[in-house]
Amino acid sequence: MTTAWIPGPQQLQEAYRQVTGRIAEAATRSGRRPEDVLLVAVTKTASPDQIRLLAEMGHVDFAENRVQQLEKRAPALTEFLSRKKSLGSTSTREVGPLGACAEYVRWHMIGQLHRNKAKSVTQLVKLIHSVDSLRLAEELHALGSRMTEPIQVLIQVNASGELSKGGVVIPAVMHLADQIATMVNLRPRGLMTMAPYSDNPEESRHCFARTAEVFEEIRTARIGGGDFNILSMGMSNDFEVAIQEGANLVRVGRALFGDEEYL
């Protein structure tokens, strides 16, 4: 290990500019518009200051993989933004990357979710990326009956066959999507996958391509209707390859915030 890289405010702005630039380029190269790919900032290595700064720059989408961190960070950021607003320091300009301060943020849950923690998560996030079993889906469906809107979920796909990785194996994905589509309190929005870590992004391509293939099959079968339209793939080391393979949501942490785990 080399010494940790912990970007300060200037470096975070520069890192953000670089990452969004690379996303835009990858999107354009694969015939899509930059705004067709959503950047979700993964905050597991971020400090509270870094998270606030990104929101002040207009960034809206944040993700956590640990429930405990989510329970601390989501309310803290909401409070920060409402304090800013009440002080009149939020401009009325439209929300946008590097524009005005975000008026609101959306949290995403991307880590493994235990059923006993599901309730708290449903109250804090806009999208759960990590539904990996029928039992978890059923638990969320039960919780959703007490909510005003269906809970939006992605099915996590294990496209590598690596046992240590979470997710549903490829041959079972379509069936789970079909089952979730019958649950009125859930809205299946798409798929999420993680490729095994490698320094070479090309090694992720096969996993992304396989997941994109199942995604298209489910869409062709009209499961989930037009709402099944999110393909969440790609992290700091491989988001460009993921975009080439069809990702329209990338989850980037270390390339923005550095690689020191924040505890």
Ligand SMILES: *Cc1c(COP(=O)(O)O)cnc(C)c1O
């Ligand atoms: C940590 C994490 C990410 C972000 O990974 P980086 O390498 O920091 O970009 C994305 N998705 C999931 C599910 C994660 O746990």
